[in-house]
Amino acid sequence: MSFSSSNFYVILSISLTVFILLFNINKVNSTELTSFTITKFSQDQKNLIFQGNAITTSTGKLQLTKAVKNSIGRALYSAPIHIWDSKTGDVANFETLFTFAITAPYSSNVADGLAFFIAPVDTQPQNIGRAGFLGVFNSETYNKSIQTVAVEIDTFHNTWDPKINRHIGINVNCIKSISTTSWVLENGREANVLVRFDAHTNVLSVVLSYPGLPDSYILSDVVPLKDIVPEWVRIGFSAATGAEFAEHDIRYWSFHSELSLVFNNNNANVSSSVQSA
Secondary structure: OOOOHHHHHHHHHHHHHHHHHHHHHOEEEEEEEEEEEEOOOOOOOOOEEEEEOOEEOOOOOEEEEOOOOOEEEEEEEOOOEEOEOOOOOOEOEEEEEEEEEEEOOOOOOOOOEEEEEEEEOOOOOOOOOOHHHOOOOOOOOOOHHHOOEEEEEEOOOOOOOOOOOOEEEEEEOOOOOOEEEEOOOOOOOOEEEEEEEEOOOOEEEEEEEOOOOOOEEEEEEEOOHHHOOOOEEEEEEEEEEOOOOOEEEEEEEEEEEEEEEEEEHHHOOOOOOOOOO
């Protein structure tokens, strides 16, 4: 019996198709979710880690600093966030929305500002003696070992800052921002900030607005998170005061992240998970 080359290629094609189907069957797609919303901060806020002078008040605020000199306060979400996966290389999409207020007794002398940041799980307050570092960084120059990304809302001009005075900045591994835009502080008034990260483009974008006012302040830049921060991180807020000061409050905070994962079917015991406040 003869065996033609055409029959061989037909059989080979069928075999490859079956192999691909079986390979895909043995793969399981899963999405790891982290989602929480805090509309009012309780005095017994169990899902936050407090550092420095940060407290929650009886009026439902997360107070990072009072309007006093030389204060640093930080608050971190208690559960670590899986921000990228070392097995697949996939990075999470995320967005966070928060409402803040900066209130100073003297509107012309306000310092130093606050930041939303992403840092290693064991992160601690940095450079306590220098308020301009906002309790997040310890250097004016890039330091890869810091492994921290921040969005700063800066109310005081330091030597490393751009010529503009009060500004929003995106910071990577140092206090000197990679991108900035100016903004106007409305003393004591609540402002909303949306921070969004697109894992497909590596673009981190920021929008700040005051409800009832027409202007929005918009900033974005490319931030390759996987190359900067650890696989597991903490997220939170930090604020600092120096010789000049202000009260720095967070009034509302929501966060949502999605990390797509692919597992072999033999190890498919890992499923989607949701953390909620």
